[in-house]
Amino acid sequence: MTVHSRKDAEALDAADPLAPLREHFDLPEGVIYLDGNSLGPPPRSALKRLHETAHNHWGKDLIKSWNTAGWIDLPKTCGAKIATLVGADPNDVIVCDSVSVNIFKLASALLKLHPGALAYEQDEFPTDGYILQGLANLTNSPLIKLNHQGGPVEAFAGGASVLIKSAVHYKTAAIADIAAWEAEAGKAGAVIIWDLSHAAGVINLDLEAAGARFAVGCGYKYLNGGPGAPAFVYAQRKAAEKLNQPLSGWMGHAHAFDFAGDYAPGEGVKRFACGTPPILSMSVLDAALDVFADIDMSAVEAKAKALGDIFLLRAQKLSLESVSPGIGESRGGHVSLKFKDGYAVVQALIARGVIGDFRTPDLMRFGFAPLYLGYSDVWDAADAFEQVMTSESWNAPEFITRKAVI
Amino acid sequence: MTVHSRKDAEALDAADPLAPLREHFDLPEGVIYLDGNSLGPPPRSALKRLHETAHNHWGKDLIKSWNTAGWIDLPKTCGAKIATLVGADPNDVIVCDSVSVNIFKLASALLKLHPGALAYEQDEFPTDGYILQGLANLTNSPLIKLNHQGGPVEAFAGGASVLIKSAVHYKTAAIADIAAWEAEAGKAGAVIIWDLSHAAGVINLDLEAAGARFAVGCGYKYLNGGPGAPAFVYAQRKAAEKLNQPLSGWMGHAHAFDFAGDYAPGEGVKRFACGTPPILSMSVLDAALDVFADIDMSAVEAKAKALGDIFLLRAQKLSLESVSPGIGESRGGHVSLKFKDGYAVVQALIARGVIGDFRTPDLMRFGFAPLYLGYSDVWDAADAFEQVMTSESWNAPEFITRKAVI
Numbered sequence: 001m002t003v004h005s006r007k008d009a010e011a012l013d014a015a016d017p018l019a020p021l022r023e024h025f026d027l028p029e030g031v032i033y034l035d036g037n038s039l040g041p042p043p044r045s046a047l048k049r050l051h052e053t054a055h056n057h058w059g060k061d062l063i064k065s066w067n068t069a070g071w072i073d074l075p076k077t078c079g080a081k082i083a084t085l086v087g088a089d090p091n092d093v094i095v096c097d098s099v100s101v102n103i104f105k106l107a108s109a110l111l112k113l114h115p116g117a118l119a120y121e122q123d124e125f126p127t128d129g130y131i132l133q134g135l136a137n138l139t140n141s142p143l144i145k146l147n148h149q150g151g152p153v154e155a156f157a158g159g160a161s162v163l164i165k166s167a168v169h170y171k172t173a174a175i176a177d178i179a180a181w182e183a184e185a186g187k188a189g190a191v192i193i194w195d196l197s198h199a200a201g202v203i204n205l206d207l208e209a210a211g212a213r214f215a216v217g218c219g220y221k222y223l224n225g226g227p228g229a230p231a232f233v234y235a236q237r238k239a240a241e242k243l244n245q246p247l248s249g250w251m252g253h254a255h256a257f258d259f260a261g262d263y264a265p266g267e268g269v270k271r272f273a274c275g276t277p278p279i280l281s282m283s284v285l286d287a288a289l290d291v292f293a294d295i296d297m298s299a300v301e302a303k304a305k306a307l308g309d310i311f312l313l314r315a316q317k318l319s320l321e322s323v324s325p326g327i328g329e330s331r332g333g334h335v336s337l338k339f340k341d342g343y344a345v346v347q348a349l350i351a352r353g354v355i356g357d358f359r360t361p362d363l364m365r366f367g368f369a370p371l372y373l374g375y376s377d378v379w380d381a382a383d384a385f386e387q388v389m390t391s392e393s394w395n396a397p398e399f400i401t402r403k404a405v406i
Numbered sequence: 407m408t409v410h411s412r413k414d415a416e417a418l419d420a421a422d423p424l425a426p427l428r429e430h431f432d433l434p435e436g437v438i439y440l441d442g443n444s445l446g447p448p449p450r451s452a453l454k455r456l457h458e459t460a461h462n463h464w465g466k467d468l469i470k471s472w473n474t475a476g477w478i479d480l481p482k483t484c485g486a487k488i489a490t491l492v493g494a495d496p497n498d499v500i501v502c503d504s505v506s507v508n509i510f511k512l513a514s515a516l517l518k519l520h521p522g523a524l525a526y527e528q529d530e531f532p533t534d535g536y537i538l539q540g541l542a543n544l545t546n547s548p549l550i551k552l553n554h555q556g557g558p559v560e561a562f563a564g565g566a567s568v569l570i571k572s573a574v575h576y577k578t579a580a581i582a583d584i585a586a587w588e589a590e591a592g593k594a595g596a597v598i599i600w601d602l603s604h605a606a607g608v609i610n611l612d613l614e615a616a617g618a619r620f621a622v623g624c625g626y627k628y629l630n631g632g633p634g635a636p637a638f639v640y641a642q643r644k645a646a647e648k649l650n651q652p653l654s655g656w657m658g659h660a661h662a663f664d665f666a667g668d669y670a671p672g673e674g675v676k677r678f679a680c681g682t683p684p685i686l687s688m689s690v691l692d693a694a695l696d697v698f699a700d701i702d703m704s705a706v707e708a709k710a711k712a713l714g715d716i717f718l719l720r721a722q723k724l725s726l727e728s729v730s731p732g733i734g735e736s737r738g739g740h741v742s743l744k745f746k747d748g749y750a751v752v753q754a755l756i757a758r759g760v761i762g763d764f765r766t767p768d769l770m771r772f773g774f775a776p777l778y779l780g781y782s783d784v785w786d787a788a789d790a791f792e793q794v795m796t797s798e799s800w801n802a803p804e805f806i807t808r809k810a811v812i
Contacts, residue, residue, distance in 0.1 A: 098681025275504025
C-alpha cells in the first residue's frame with residue numbers, strides 16, 4: 001500500500017511480522033538510524049557474547065578456548081549461518097579477512113584457471129576495482145573497466161575473463177539479475193565474483209538457484225557484525241576444489257596443526273581461510289547472525305523496499321532526483337538522492353537524530369534496515385528531512401564545513 | 407644469579423622492577439600461564455576499552471564513531487605504539503590484517519622491485535613458507551627453501567632475492583642477528599622481511615639501528631591484543647614509498663573517501679592497509695599496548711631470559727633435551743624441550759594449572775612473558791613439571807589421547 005500519512009505507516013507497523021525483531025536491538029533514544037547499510041547497530045545478543053568471549057573465554061580459559069569455546073571452528077560455523085541467508089550450501093561459506101582481501105583471493109585463484117582479462121564496472125564500490133588493479137599489476141594481466149550502464153552481454157563481449165559485480169549497487173541499490181549475468185558468463189567461459197556487501201541480510205538471495213559460484217560479502221552492514229567485522233567467501237564446493245588461492249596461510253591448510261612443510265589446501269571453501277582470525281570480532285558477528293534465525297528473507301526484502309518507497313515518495317514531493325530504482329521497483333535496502341549540498345543536509349539531519357550518510361560528490365544515502373526500523377520511523381525521518389530541506393536549515397556554517405571523514 | 411631454590415626466586419621477585427606490571431592482568435586463580443607466546447592474557451585496560459568501544463561507541467554513537475572515537479586513525483595510532491617497542495619511527499608501522507596477509511603484501515611488492523627468487527627457511531613458522539609458496543605459484547617465481555642451520559652468507563649465496571626470516575624462532579626462541587643478516591642482504595642486493603611474531607613485546611628490538619627495513623608481526627602473543635588480534639606491517643618510509651602492494655584495498659588509498667576510480671597508494675606504510683579493519687579487536691590491541699608505555703624493553707628481554715634459565719636448569723636435572731639456546735645465552739621468551747610423549751605431558755600439566763603448549767612431533771614449549779610472570783611462578787611451574795615427569799602421571803588415558811586441536 002502507498003503510505004500517505006503517519007497513520008498509514010502505523011497501520012503497517014501494527015501488521016508487520018518483522019516488528020518484534022526490533023527488540024533484539026538497543027538503539028539510542030531519539031535516533032532514527034538510516035545507516036545500517038554502512039554499519040549495523042549491535043544486537044543485544046552480540047554484546048552479551050562479546051562479554052562472554054572476552055571475560056570468560058579469553059580471560060579465564062585463555063589458550064584452551066580455541067578448543068573449548070569452539071574458536072577454531074568459528075569461521076565455518078559463522079559461515080554456515082550466512083550461507084542460509086544467501087541461498088548457499090552451509091559448507092560453502094567461510095568467514096575470514098575483509099571483502100578486499102577476499103576479492104583478491106578469489107580473483108587471483110580464478111585468474112589462474114581462466115587466464116585473460118580482469119573486469120569491473122567503473123562505478124562499482126572503489127575497493128573492488130582497486131583490488132583488481134593491484135592483481136592486474138602484479139600478474140601483468142589486462143584489466144577492463146566496464147561501463148556501469150551496460151548489461152551482461154556487453155560485459156562479456158569485451159573479453160572479460162574474471163568479472164566482479166555487486167549484487168546490490170552501493171550507490172543506487174539496483175539489484176543485479178544474477179541468473180542472467182551467470183548465463184552470459186557461462187556462454188563466454190568467464191566467471192563472476194559477486195560482491196554481496198550491500199545485499200546479504202537485506203535481499204532474498206538464492207545463490208545456488210541463480211547459478212552463482214563465487215561471492216564475497218561484508219559482515220558489518222546488514223549482518224550487524226560490528227565495525228569492521230570479518231567478511232566472507234562463498235565458493236561452491238565443486239568449483240572451490242579446483243582453486244588454488246595464493247593467500248595460502250596456515251588456517252586454510254588441510255591440517256594446520258601438523259605444521260607440515262608444504263601447503264595443502266583445505267577441503268572446499270576452507271582453503272580461503274588465511275591467517276588467525278580476529279576472534280573477538282568474529283564472535284560478535286556469529287551472535288549477530290542468530291537474529292536472522294528463522295526469518296523469511298523475502299519478507300525482509302519486501303519490507304526494505306516498502307520502507308524505501310515511503311522515503312522516495314516524500315523526496316519526490318521535494319523535487320529531489322533519485323538515482324535508485326523507483327517506487328514499486330525492485331531495490332536493495334537504501335535509496336540515494338542527488339543534491340549539490342548533500343553533505344550539509346546529512347549533517348543537519350544527524351544533528352536532529354536522523355542518521356544517513358553522504359557519498360561524494362553529491363549523494364545523500366539513506367538505508368532502511370528492516371530488522372530494527374518501522375514504517376513510522378521512516379515516516380518521521382522523512383518529516384525531518386522535509387523540514388531540513390524546506391527550511392534550508394542545512395545552510396549553516398556548522399553543517400556546510402566538512403569535518404567528518406566518513 | 408642462578409636460582410637454586412624458591413627462596414632465590416622470591417628474592418628476585420622482590421627486587422624486580424617489572425613486578426608491578428602484574429597488576430595490569432587479572433589471571434585466573436591457580437593458573438601459571440606459560441603460553442603467552444601463543445596467546446597473551448587480557449590486560450584489564452583492554453577489557454575496559456572493549457566494553458567502551460562496543461557499548462558506548464558502536465552502541466550509542468554508531469557510524470559517527472569512525473570520526474568521534476578515532477576509529478579511522480586506529481591503524482596508525484596503534485601502529486605508532488608498536489613502533490616504539492620495536493625501534494621504528496612511529497610513522498612507519500601500521501596495524502592491519504593478519505601476519506599471513508601482511509607477508510603476502512610485503513613479499514609481492516618487494517618481488518616487483520627485486521625480481522628473482524623468494525626464500526624461506528624450512529623450519530620457519532609454516533605460514534611464512536605457505537604464503538611464499540602461494541605467491542611463487544601465482545607469479546611463476548622461483549622459490550628457495552633454505553636450510554635452517556645456515557647463516558646469512560649461505561642464504562644469499564643461493565640467489566635469494568626476497569627472504570623471510572623470524573627475528574625469534576617459533577620453536578627454539580633463537581634470536582637472529584638482524585644487523586648481520588641485513589649486511590649480507592645489502593651485499594647481495596636482496597631484501598629481508600622480518601617476522602617479529604615471537605619477538606615483538608619480549609625482546610629489545612631496534613629495527614632502525616639494525617638496518618631492518620621491512621617487517622610483519624603479531625598482535626596476540628606478547629602484545630596481549632586478544633585472540634587473532636590484528637597484525638602489523640613495518641616499512642621504513644623511504645623504502646615504503648617505492649612499493650606497490652597488490653592488496654590495494656580502499657583503506658590504503660591516499661584519499662579513501664574521495665571514492666576515486668583509480669588506486670593511489672597512501673603515504674609510506676599507510677599503503678599497506680587494505681580493507682575495513684576489525685575495530686573491536688583493534689581497540690583491544692590498542693589498549694593492551696598501553697601496558698608497555700615507559701617500559702624498558704632491555705629489562706623485559708633480560709627477565710624473559712632469566713625466567714627461561716630457571717626452567718632450563720630444572721629441565722637439565724630431568725635429563726631433557728632442549729632445542730633452545732642454553733642457560734645464559736641470548737634467547738627469546740620461550741624454551742622448547744624434546745620429549746616423545748610431550749603432548750601427554752603438556753596435557754597433564756594443564757590439568758594441574760600449568761599451561762604450556764605442544765608442537766608436533768615432540769616439542770613441549772613453555773613461554774615466559776615477563777609482564778605477568780614472576781620468578782617464583784616459574785619455579786613453581788618447574789616443580790609441577792618435575793612431579794609430572796618423575797611420577798609419569800602424564801601416562802594416563804585422559805592425557806595420552808589426543809583431543810585438543812591447538
